Each structure stands twice: as structure tokens, then as C-alpha cells.
Amino acid sequence: MNMKKLKKTLVCLALLLCIVMSAVSCAEIFVTDGGNKTNQSQNGGNSSSQQFERENVDAINYNITVSNAELGKQDLETVIAEIRTSVVEIYSTVSNGTSSGSGVIISISEPNDDGNRHALIVTCQHVIDGAKSVVVRTVNGDNFNAAFVASNKKSDVGLISIEETEDLKFTALSTASFADTSTLGIGREVLAIGNPLGVLGGTVTRGIVSAIDRSVSVEGRKMTLIQTDAAINGGNSGGGLFDAETGVLVGVVNAGVESATAQGLSFAIPANTVTAIITQLLDKGYVEGDYDFGVELAVKYTRSQGRPSVFGYSYTYTYYVCIDSLDEFGTFYKAGLRANDIITSVKIANEETLTLDGTANQSVASQNLTKLQDYLLGVYKVGDKVELTYGRGNAGDIEYKNISFEIMQYVN
Structure with a gap:
């Protein structure tokens, strides 16, 4: 079952x-x-x-x-x-x-x-x-x-x-x-x-x-x-x-x-x-009046290679709250966001800005994930303004962008 x-x-x-x-x-x-x-x-x-x-x-x-x-x-x-x-x-x-x-x-x-x-x-x-x-x-x-x-x-x-x-x-x-x-x-x-x-x-x-x-x-x-x-x-x-x-x-x-x-x-x-x-x-x-952000979130990481030693290379891990998957009819997809994008901040309507910096601590990243999930469960309506900062790319070459869009009517 x-x-x-x-x-x-x-x-x-x-x-x-x-x-x-x-x-x-x-x-x-x-x-x-x-x-x-x-x-x-x-x-x-x-x-x-x-x-x-x-x-x-x-x-x-x-x-x-x-x-x-x-x-x-x-x-x-x-x-x-x-x-x-x-x-x-x-x-x-x-x-x-x-x-x-x-x-x-x-x-x-x-x-x-x-x-x-x-x-x-x-x-x-x-x-x-x-x-x-x-x-x-x-x-x-x-x-x-x-x-x-x-x-x-x-x-x-x-x-x-x-x-x-x-x-x-x-x-x-x-x-x-x-x-x-x-x-x-x-x-x-x-x-x-x-x-x-x-x-x-x-x-x-x-x-x-x-x-x-x-x-x-x-x-x-x-x-x-x-x-x-x-x-x-x-x-x-x-x-x-x-x-x-x-x-x-x-x-x-x-x-x-x-x-x-x-x-x-x-x-x-x-x-x-x-x-x-x-x-x-x-x-x-x-x-x-129905809307859906249409996003599944997950903690993901980037890995940077450090200096070599007798034990081999060391690596630095940075954990982020990322988009895992998207509903093509949802607001986030229509706004141009895609799977694996890193979300570093979001502000919806009159709510305070939620900041989600990358961290070397996986536990902190998991807490940030929960914060964003709860934030998206707030009471909003179609037409509310969303301001969001996201990153896209690979470790060492991540490009960050600020975008603004409105919550959209969900039609599938």
C-alpha cells in the first residue's frame, strides 16, 4: 500500500x-x-x-x-x-x-x-x-x-x-x-x-x-x-x-x-x-482566485575543491534551499524559475523578507527549508507581489538575480 x-x-x-x-x-x-x-x-x-x-x-x-x-x-x-x-x-x-x-x-x-x-x-x-x-x-x-x-x-x-x-x-x-x-x-x-x-x-x-x-x-x-x-x-x-x-x-x-x-x-x-x-x-x-506556487523544495549543496594535501584534496560544502521540481502551471514556473535554482530571499505582499543564505551547516539549511515552506503557506491572493532572489549555475559560477512578479491565477 x-x-x-x-x-x-x-x-x-x-x-x-x-x-x-x-x-x-x-x-x-x-x-x-x-x-x-x-x-x-x-x-x-x-x-x-x-x-x-x-x-x-x-x-x-x-x-x-x-x-x-x-x-x-x-x-x-x-x-x-x-x-x-x-x-x-x-x-x-x-x-x-x-x-x-x-x-x-x-x-x-x-x-x-x-x-x-x-x-x-x-x-x-x-x-x-x-x-x-x-x-x-x-x-x-x-x-x-x-x-x-x-x-x-x-x-x-x-x-x-x-x-x-x-x-x-x-x-x-x-x-x-x-x-x-x-x-x-x-x-x-x-x-x-x-x-x-x-x-x-x-x-x-x-x-x-x-x-x-x-x-x-x-x-x-x-x-x-x-x-x-x-x-x-x-x-x-x-x-x-x-x-x-x-x-x-x-x-x-x-x-x-x-x-x-x-x-x-x-x-x-x-x-x-x-x-x-x-x-x-x-x-x-x-x-x-485560486493560485499555486507549484514548487517542491529541497536542501542541495555545491562542492568546492580545496588545496591538495597528503590525504588528497579537501572539499568545502555549501548547503542551499533549492527548487527540486516545479508544476508548469504554477506561479514559480511561469515566473521563470527552474529546477535546481537556489532561493536566497523572498518577500510576498506585506510579509517581512525571508533571507536564506547558503551555509556550511546542513542542519541550518534544513531549518531554512522549513521556514520557506511555512512562508509559502501564508494567506495570499492572486495579484500579490513577489520579490525573490535566486541563483543559477554551478559551484564557483553561480549567477544571482533579483526578480519581481505577481501571484498568478492557477489554470491547468
């Missing part, structure tokens, strides 16, 4: 902070992207031949419903039977293998000219991030190759679609209706349905809403999530958190806490947040 461990712990949750401080790496929030499979043919079922390419959303009419009583109050078995057919398994092929997750069908279109329908599926952005191809497996075991629709990293919401073919139809599939989570209360009974561990598709777990506006930081993204004690494991990401009485979709599961001493701490993106994001993604392809 390949879980993406998060570098940040819960914000505004003193209990978990105490757990993290008192035990070594024992309580971490993880995005539940699930178990790996080395070969997608292991999934079984039938398969279509569509590639994971961007879908032309304008050509398809998707209707998304919001209702707090779509199914009415029913017994638990009936509710599960109704909503389970809207949940799918997702298997993504990425550069280092395959990963698994879950998704929820939220709309099925009218037939196109070929008589085939499209199904719109909401999942988590991290489930499909970097995917070269995506296979969706429905509740009846059929496999459809998916098309990319849109995604938003900040909210962790992703949209993909599947299309019927001559041989594969949407047999016995249903669509989920979103709840209005402004009326959601603590103690509401909920059901989590997903694909835990990447091998247990359609698994149903039961719990209650523990908090409706829990502030957490997930992989550097500050989010307000629903907290529940329904069991969540790797592979559940993108699956549904449903109202146990009415069957409406309360949230999209995206994170849990992995700990030897803490249980029953799971999280989902609220339905109202998801619908707001989806509306913009379908309308524009991006979320207005």
Missing part, C-alpha cells in the same frame, strides 16, 4: 498535536490514495478502449442535484443498496506504478449521437494527480478507461468521466445527490463507501459526524473538513460519505489519521465545498 504521508499535522486540534509530540511519528494525516497494483489487468471485468485524455465538457450536458431528502428516510439496508451503485473504484497508472482510490458518480448524461451516455465522477485531485491513464471499475465489475475533465489541487477535488461503448453500458448504475451541508449537524449518522487498500471495492463503514468545520492542513493545504469516526483506509480517497438515513452525499472522503494511539479520525470535503468547486470547474475549467 502506497500512502502519501503528510508533512503537516492537524491545525487547531490540541489532542493530535500532543500525540505527535509525545510519540515518534505516530500520528500523521494521510491522503487516502490507497494500495498499489502492479498490473491493472488484475482488476478483472470487461474493459473499454478510451484513453485518459481531456474531455470536451461543453459538448455534454451534466445535471447535478442537491437535495437533503433525495431518497427519503429508509432502512439502512435499502439506503446502502441505493447509494452503493454510485460509488466506483479508481486505478491510476503513474510513473512509478499504479495507485488506487474511489469516486462517486454524480451525473449521467443523455445519450449522444452514437447512443452512448457519459458519466461524470467526482473524486480527489490527489487520486488522479500525475496519472497517465485511469481505469474506473463500476459496482458490477465493468472497467472503463476514463477521461480527465478538470481538477483543483487546493480543494483536492477532481472530475473524470467515462463513456458507454457498444459493448459496455452503465448497467445498474446510479447517481448520487449532494446534501446541503449548511444544515449538517454533529451526531448525524453517516456511511463511508469506497475501495480501501485498493482491493476491497464497495466496502461500507458506519459512523457519525464528529465535527462539521474541522481546520486541518493536508499536504500543505489548509482545509475545512467534516470529521467522522467512520473507518477510512488507504484507497478510500474520492469515495462518498453519505447520510445514513437519506442517502445524500454529505462529503468526499480525502484524509485520515494514521496513529498507533488514535483511532476514528477521518475527514471528508463538505458537499457544499465540492459543489461550489465543481460548478466553476465545469463552467471555466478552473477556480477563480
Whole structure:
């Protein structure tokens, strides 16, 4: 199982902070992207031949419903039977293998000219991030190759679609209706349905809403999530958190806490947040006002050869905070920064300038790395001014430049 461990712990949750401080790496929030499979043919079922390419959303009419009583109050078995057919398994092929997750069908279109329908599926952005191809497996075991629709990293919401073919139809599939989570209360009974561990598709777990506006930081993204004690494991990401009485979709599961001493701490993106994001993604392809610096940082060093001695040459090492990788749609890449560039100072908006000089002490460089990561997590907005000094080149021949640019709208 390949879980993406998060570098940040819960914000505004003193209990978990105490757990993290008192035990070594024992309580971490993880995005539940699930178990790996080395070969997608292991999934079984039938398969279509569509590639994971961007879908032309304008050509398809998707209707998304919001209702707090779509199914009415029913017994638990009936509710599960109704909503389970809207949940799918997702298997993504990425550069280092395959990963698994879950998704929820939220709309099925009218037939196109070929008589085939499209199904719109909401999942988590991290489930499909970097995917070269995506296979969706429905509740009846059929496999459809998916098309990319849109995604938003900040909210962790992703949209993909599947299309019927001559041989594969949407047999016995249903669509989920979103709840209005402004009326959601603590103690509401909920059901989590997903694909835990990447091998247990359609698994149903039961719990209650523990908090409706829990502030957490997930992989550097500050989010307000629903907290529940329904069991969540790797592979559940993108699956549904449903109202146990009415069957409406309360949230999209995206994170849990992995700990030897803490249980029953799971999280989902609220339905109202998801619908707001989806509306913009379908309308524009991006979320207005959203930005992403799009940078991964690392400590790297330059080495200078010293004077020879009887023991050979001595070397002087200088450690820097450097750019490790970049998102080509992010602000830093668009501003002209590239991998291996050295960052020595940055000032954003009205914040104080953060200086990050090179140092012979690797520990100090690691502290500088953390400072810059925290600095970039500040509350900024599109259009804020960034002043940055960076260096580019090899040891002894590094050219430093001062640049100024604005935080840019993120559109991928």
C-alpha cells in the first residue's frame, strides 16, 4: 500500500498535536490514495478502449442535484443498496506504478449521437494527480478507461468521466445527490463507501459526524473538513460519505489519521465545498482566485575543491534551499524559475523578507527549508507581489538575480 504521508499535522486540534509530540511519528494525516497494483489487468471485468485524455465538457450536458431528502428516510439496508451503485473504484497508472482510490458518480448524461451516455465522477485531485491513464471499475465489475475533465489541487477535488461503448453500458448504475451541508449537524449518522487498500471495492463503514468545520492542513493545504469516526483506509480517497438515513452525499472522503494511539479520525470535503468547486470547474475549467506556487523544495549543496594535501584534496560544502521540481502551471514556473535554482530571499505582499543564505551547516539549511515552506503557506491572493532572489549555475559560477512578479491565477 502506497500512502502519501503528510508533512503537516492537524491545525487547531490540541489532542493530535500532543500525540505527535509525545510519540515518534505516530500520528500523521494521510491522503487516502490507497494500495498499489502492479498490473491493472488484475482488476478483472470487461474493459473499454478510451484513453485518459481531456474531455470536451461543453459538448455534454451534466445535471447535478442537491437535495437533503433525495431518497427519503429508509432502512439502512435499502439506503446502502441505493447509494452503493454510485460509488466506483479508481486505478491510476503513474510513473512509478499504479495507485488506487474511489469516486462517486454524480451525473449521467443523455445519450449522444452514437447512443452512448457519459458519466461524470467526482473524486480527489490527489487520486488522479500525475496519472497517465485511469481505469474506473463500476459496482458490477465493468472497467472503463476514463477521461480527465478538470481538477483543483487546493480543494483536492477532481472530475473524470467515462463513456458507454457498444459493448459496455452503465448497467445498474446510479447517481448520487449532494446534501446541503449548511444544515449538517454533529451526531448525524453517516456511511463511508469506497475501495480501501485498493482491493476491497464497495466496502461500507458506519459512523457519525464528529465535527462539521474541522481546520486541518493536508499536504500543505489548509482545509475545512467534516470529521467522522467512520473507518477510512488507504484507497478510500474520492469515495462518498453519505447520510445514513437519506442517502445524500454529505462529503468526499480525502484524509485520515494514521496513529498507533488514535483511532476514528477521518475527514471528508463538505458537499457544499465540492459543489461550489465543481460548478466553476465545469463552467471555466478552473477556480477563480485560486493560485499555486507549484514548487517542491529541497536542501542541495555545491562542492568546492580545496588545496591538495597528503590525504588528497579537501572539499568545502555549501548547503542551499533549492527548487527540486516545479508544476508548469504554477506561479514559480511561469515566473521563470527552474529546477535546481537556489532561493536566497523572498518577500510576498506585506510579509517581512525571508533571507536564506547558503551555509556550511546542513542542519541550518534544513531549518531554512522549513521556514520557506511555512512562508509559502501564508494567506495570499492572486495579484500579490513577489520579490525573490535566486541563483543559477554551478559551484564557483553561480549567477544571482533579483526578480519581481505577481501571484498568478492557477489554470491547468
